[in-house]
Amino acid sequence: MGLITSLIAITLRAGTSLVYATIGETFTERAGILNLGLEGIMLMGAVTSFATAYYTGNLALAIAVAVAVGGLMSLIHAFLSVTMKANQVVSGLSLTLFGTGFASFLGQRLGPASNGRYLIGLTGPRFTPIDAGALGQVPILGAILGQDLFTYGTYLLIPLAWFYMYKTKNGLWLRAIGENPRTADAMGVNVDRAKYGYTILGGMLTALGGAHLALAYTPGWSENITGGRGWIVIALVIFSMWNPARAITGALIFGGINAVQFRLQASGTNIPAGFLNMLPYLTTIIVLVAITWWETLSKRVGSPASLGTAYVREDK
C-alpha cells in the first residue's frame, strides 16, 4: 500500500468512533439539548459491549447492549433537562463523572474470577477489517473498503443523517425545535417528546463510538480507553457547524492529524514532538476560531438558538 492509501486507511479507522459520537451529539444539540455526558457514555458503551462480547461471543448482542446503555444514560439526561428543566451543563457533567467512575468499577468487577474479576487484559471477539479481495489492492479504494463493519456503518450513517436533517419533514421540525421551540410547538410538534427522542438517539450513537474502541480499534477494555475523546466530540460538533455531512471532516481531520504526526515522528523529522502532539488540538481550536469569525460575517449558520435552555410551554 502506498503512503497516501495507508494514511487514508488509518484516518478512517481513527475517525470512526468520533463520527458516531459527533453525529449523535449533532442530533441532540439540534434539538436544543447540550449533552456534556459524552465521555461517560462512550466509556460505558465500551465496557458493557466488551463484557457482553467476552461472555457471549456475540458481537451483534454486544452492540445492542452498548446502544441500550447509551440510550438509558442519555434518558437520565433527557429526564433531568427536559422534564425537570435542570441545568444541562451540570446534568451532563455529572453523567460524565458517573459514567467514568462506573465504567472503571465495572471493569474491575465484571471479569472472570481467573483474572481477579478484572476485565482489563482479556481478549474477546472483535470486528476485523473486511478483506476486499482484488479491490483491496486498488490504491485509495482499497483503503476505503478494507475497514471493519463499524467504519462501513459511518459510510451509511453520514448521508442518512444529512438526508434526515435537511430533506425530511421530521428533520425540518428537529431544526425548528433547536432554533425556536415555541414556533415548533405552534406548528404542532410535540417538543418535549422530540427532545427526549433525539437525546436518546444521540446517546445511542455515542455509545456505539465507545463500542468501536473496545470491539474493533483497540480491542479489549482498558481503563479510560477513550482518553478524552468524548470532549473532543463537543468541539467537533461546533467544528462541523451542526451539520452531519461536515461531521466527517472534523473527525477525519482530528483522527488523521493524530495518525500523521506519529508517522512524521517515526520518520525521524526535526519538528519537535511536543509541537506535533499539539497539532490535532491546535487545528481544532484554529478552525473553531475561524468558524466563529466567519459566522459573524456571514450569519448563515450558527449554534441552534435555544441550545442549552429549557423549554417551558407556559413561559411568556
Added chain:
Amino acid sequence: MKKTLSVFCVLLAALAVIGCAKKEAPAPAPAAAAVVAPYKVAFVYIGVPGDLGWTHEHDTGRLAVEAAFGDKVKTAYIENVPEGPDATRIIRQYAQDGYDMIFATSFGYMDPMVEVASEFPKVKFVHCSGYKTAENMSTYFGRIYQARYLSGIVAGKMTKTNIIGYPGAFPIPEVVRGINAFTLGARSVNPKVQVRVVWTNTWYDPVKEREAAVALLDAGADIITQHQDTVEPQKAAQERGKLSIGYDSDMRKFVGDTVLTSPVWNWGVYYVDTVRKGMDGTWKSDQYWEGLSADVVRLADFSPLVPQDVKDLVSVQKQKIVGGTWDVFTGPIKDNTGKLRVNDGAKMSDGELLGFDWLVEGVVGKVQ
C-alpha cells in the same frame, strides 16, 4: 440559588465517591494466642492493580509482604489516587489511622509525602522514584535500564529490518535512560540497528499508544518495545505478525509468544526487606537504587521464539552486570549527533544517569 447549591453538593459528593475506591485487604483471622497488634503497612497507587503494568507490579510486591509475614502484618491500599492535594489527604489519613509504614508509588506523590512526613515523625514513609528524603522518609527505585539493555540484545539479534520501534511516554531522564540502554544493548550485537522513538506525551492512552506503534510498524519496524503503561503497542505488533518486547510486567502472559521477553519489576524483594526492618526497628532513611544483582528488576522468561544462542548471549552479559565487573553506561558512548559523550572505559555516575538528557548513537528521535 438554593437549587444550584444543592446540585453542586450532589456533584461534590459524586466526585468524592468516584475519586477513589478504597479497598481494604481482607484482615487476617486473629490468632488466639497472638495478642501483638499486626504491623500496619499502606500502599498508595496511581492506577489499578489490574493495569497489567506499573501498579500491577507494586501490588504483586504488596502480596509478597503478606505472604512473607502472614498475620503479623496488615496491608491496605488505595488505587487511582491523583497526584497532588488528594494524595496529601490520603497519605495523611493512613498516618492518622495508625499505619506504621506507608509506600507511595508514583513520582508526583513526593511533595505530598514530604509534607505529611514532617507531621508524623513516628510513621515511616517510603516514596518510589523521587529524590527528596527526610529522617522518616526514604526513596527507592530500580535500575530497570540493566534489564532494558539485556532485552535490547534480544531485539538486536532478532530484527530483520534493523529498525526497532519505541513509543515513549515523555522525554524525561527515566525514559531516556531506558531508550539509551536498550539501544546500546541492541547495537552491541548488531551495529546496524536503528531505534526509532515516537513520543506520545501521555503515560496512559491506549488509542494513542496503538497509533504510535502502528506508525512505527509502517515505518519498517519489525520489533516494538515501549515505555508506556498499556499493552496496546504489543498487541498492535502482534496483529501485524511482528514481534515485541514488553515492559513493567511479563506482557507475554497477556499478549502471547510474540512478546519475546520483558524487563520487569520485582518489588517484593524490596518491600519484604523494608517491612522487616520496620518491624524489628532497624529501618533507617536511605536512597535505594538497585538493579539485577538485588533482583529488584528482572528480565522475564523468554518466549519459545527466542533461540538458544541469543539466550546464552544475554546470560553472559547478565553475569557481568550482576557481578559488578561492568555496567551498561560504560564508555565509549557517542550521542546521536556523533559527538563522543563518555570516554573509553569511563563510567557514567548515578548523578549523570538521573539527569540523562541526550540520546545515544543509533536512536532516531530527539529529546526536546
